[in-house]
Amino acid sequence: MHLSTPHHAIIGAGLAGLSCALKLQGQGHRVTLFEKARGPGGRLSSRRRLETTFDLGCQSLGAESETFQLQLEVWQKQGWLTSEDQLHFYPPGRMSHLTRQLAESLATPDALQCQTRIVQLQQHPDGWWLTDDQGQQHGPFDQVTLAIPATQALALLETCGSSLATALQQAQQQAVWVAYFVLPAGLHTRKTQSPAVPLRRCTLLNDKPGQAHHLQRWVIEADCQWSEAHQHLPAEQVARQLFELWAACQQTPEPLLLEAHRWLYGFTTQALKQPFLLDNQTGLALCGDFCLGDQAEHAWLSGNLLARALSRPVQ
Ligand SMILES: Cc1cc2nc3c(=O)[nH]c(=O)nc-3n(C[C@H](O)[C@H](O)[C@H](O)COP(=O)(O)OP(=O)(O)OC[C@H]3O[C@@H](n4cnc5c(N)ncnc54)[C@H](O)[C@@H]3O)c2cc1C
Structure with missing residues (x-):
């Protein structure tokens, strides 16, 4: 592990990955996000057809927790969301507008690498190395976070034999x-x-x-x-x-x-009913909606709470 600013790899630029990345950057950490699709968003993405767009996943955002309600109101003040009743929030135009704005808030333009599907994780003496589906290696990283759906995360964990797989199987x-x-x-x-x-x-x-x-x-x-x-x-x-x-x-x-x-x-x-999974020994972690529930709120909270835990000094 490096004693200088920790460098995190986050796999998946849905709401969980973006939330984790932005919080870590706010705490002074270096972050590189890898996303297999052409742009960020995951299940908040929209598709272009007939010169218009279709929101194919999440249709609106709402909050059960005070923390996420406050976050929605911050995005509303920034003009990234609108709401008539403060219960249902919508990005103006299309759902992916929000995740595009979040991605553009990342500190450096190269913090997000799209069209990069990670297929293997390997831990070496100098840190974590990731391999993409073109055979290209990315690393070394001090910490790796999987912010992808549970079944896809299980497949990646198998490539490095992580003990987090046992807990993840519950989702x-x-x-x-x-x-x-x-x-x-x-x-x-x-x-x-x-x-x-x-x-x-x-x-x-x-x-x-x-x-x-x-x-x-x-x-x-x-x-x-x-x-x-x-x-x-x-x-x-x-x-x-x-x-x-x-x-x-x-x-x-x-x-x-x-x-x-x-x-x-x-x-x-079936959610894990815990905000994230973290193995401090190996520097591997998981976040995503499946940790807490089935809504966008759960994805955002999971990424945010993981970033807080990763920012705390290890005992
Ligand atoms: C049809 C539908 C309707 C919904 N409606 C609502 C709603 O109205 N309100 C609400 O709050 N929630 C709704 N949801 C749920 C909400 O969309 C999700 O909870 C939330 O978007 C999940 O975010 P996430 O970041 O955890 O995962 P995801 O959005 O799935 O993000 C994971 C990202 O990881 C990427 N990825 C996966 N594997 C790799 C890899 N190997 N390498 C690199 N990148 C990878 C994916 O491309 C994706 O971008 C809906 C979901 C669906 C499917």
Whole structure:
């Protein structure tokens, strides 16, 4: 371990990884975030289609804890979120706006390395070394944090034989299918409504702040039971089935766009009930929503609380 400023590698730039990175940087630590996707956000990300965007994961942010409520209000003051009732918070325009803003707040532009999927962790005398899927090595790091879904984290822990794997096996996350579609302009607009099983939530994106559009854009989520049962169906078939369930008993024209996305580890069905996992001996840690629950709040709190623990001097 280096006696100078500790250098942390964080794998995963979802809300948990970003929250951990920003807190550590605020405490004077060096941080490098690795993200396999083209941009940050994870399950807060949005997809571009037909010159518009679709929020495919998280639809709004809310807080049960005072800590996260205060954080939401800070982001609101910065103009990164809006809210009419101080209960439901939305980034203006699209969900990924928030995580883009958070990523841009990182101290140095090279603190976030996107399109870098980490596939192996190795501990050497000079620290931790990470290998990406192109065979490139990154390191050495004093500390490595996995801020990725539990099943993906387990696979990475196996590459270095960490004892954290035993505790992590208690967390369960399930697949979620989401269909998104566009209806032609000029139709009678159905409002965002409470759906019938197996649809868990149907959101008219046009209803969200800053998302007015001349076309009706919908995102509909299947519940975990349906998603698990249809996990291996091709996306086109899932999109059609979910659309027909949504449109049942109503005359609805053929959508201009109809697609589906599967979040393989979408929702936590069993949380660890502890804010993070940390092995001080090896310098390996885990954070993510699955530590505390199934909401964005849990991801942010987990990353933040881990960063606080990592900033404390080791006894
Ligand atoms: C359909 C759906 C709807 C939801 N709706 C809501 C809602 O309305 N309100 C709410 O509060 N919450 C909602 N949630 C939950 C919320 O989105 C999550 O709790 C939160 O985004 C999880 O953040 P995270 O950082 O823990 O994980 P993630 O967002 O999954 O971030 C993990 C990141 O790690 C990256 N990654 C994975 N493996 C690697 C690797 N090997 N190398 C590099 N990078 C890697 C991934 O690409 C990803 O960016 C919803 C979730 C889903 C799926």
